Amino acid sequence: MKKIIVFASGSGSNAENIIKHFAKTKIAKVVSVFTNNASAKVIERAKNHQIPVEIFSKTELLERNLLQKIQEIDPDLIVLAGFLLKFPDHIIEQYPHKIINIHPALLPNYGGKGMYGMHIHRAIVNNKEKETGISIHYVNEHYDEGGIIFQKNVLLTEEDTPETVAEKIHELEQKYFPEIISRLLEG
Ligand code: GAR
Numbered sequence: 001m002k003k004i005i006v007f008a009s010g011s012g013s014n015a016e017n018i019i020k021h022f023a024k025t026k027i028a029k030v031v032s033v034f035t036n037n038a039s040a041k042v043i044e045r046a047k048n049h050q051i052p053v054e055i056f057s058k059t060e061l062l063e064r065n066l067l068q069k070i071q072e073i074d075p076d077l078i079v080l081a082g083f084l085l086k087f088p089d090h091i092i093e094q095y096p097h098k099i100i101n102i103h104p105a106l107l108p109n110y111g112g113k114g115m116y117g118m119h120i121h122r123a124i125v126n127n128k129e130k131e132t133g134i135s136i137h138y139v140n141e142h143y144d145e146g147g148i149i150f151q152k153n154v155l156l157t158e159e160d161t162p163e164t165v166a167e168k169i170h171e172l173e174q175k176y177f178p179e180i181i182s183r184l185l186e187g
Contacts, residue, residue, distance in 0.1 A: 003075045009036055009083050009084040011082065014173055034054045062088050075098070082117075106131070110132075131153045132153070
């Protein structure tokens with residue numbers, strides 16, 4: 001049974017979806033959720049599924065202690081699912097091609113610092129984009145620039161608002177993220 005650690009900073013709907021998906025398979029299991037936000041809804045979601053939660057500060061993310069906690073778990077995959085801090089280089093170096101992120105846009109467009117969540121969906125609507133989508137990619141030392149693993153687009157209309165764009169993205173994420181994680185762990 002392979003081990004997944006999920007990092008999340010907010011609501012955690014992706015984290016919960018991944019937890020639920022792998023609870024039903026023999027491929028892997030989410031063994032821990034790590035968050036930098038002590039009031040994030042992801043904590044409650046993880047606890048509802050009896051998944052241990054590690055809460056750390058922005059400073060602690062950069063310290064050896066957190067790396068040690070990850071190393072004790074010895075994960076096969078680290079999944080960033082709505083994790084909003086820059087992932088530290090010293091952890092990336094220890095886990096080459098074992099850290100992935102989901103981004104709610106078609107990278108390389110709408111990526112980089114400050115581009116997350118509703119900020120992206122508002123920019124998409126303001127720019128009258130005809131489509132958007134999701135990107136699942138490896139994490140490297142630059143924001144949103146690691147190798148793309150998977151992308152899926154969705155068409156937009158003039159009636160779309162940032163909220164409806166968010167719903168369309170949410171649907172794609174729920175459908176494809178667990179599937180791509182499975183594929184990576186089996187491959
Ligand atoms: C997701 O849409 C994810 O793609 C996005 O944050 C949301 C988290 O939702 N990530 C980024 O914008 C990263 N740049 P969730 O907490 O409900 O899973």
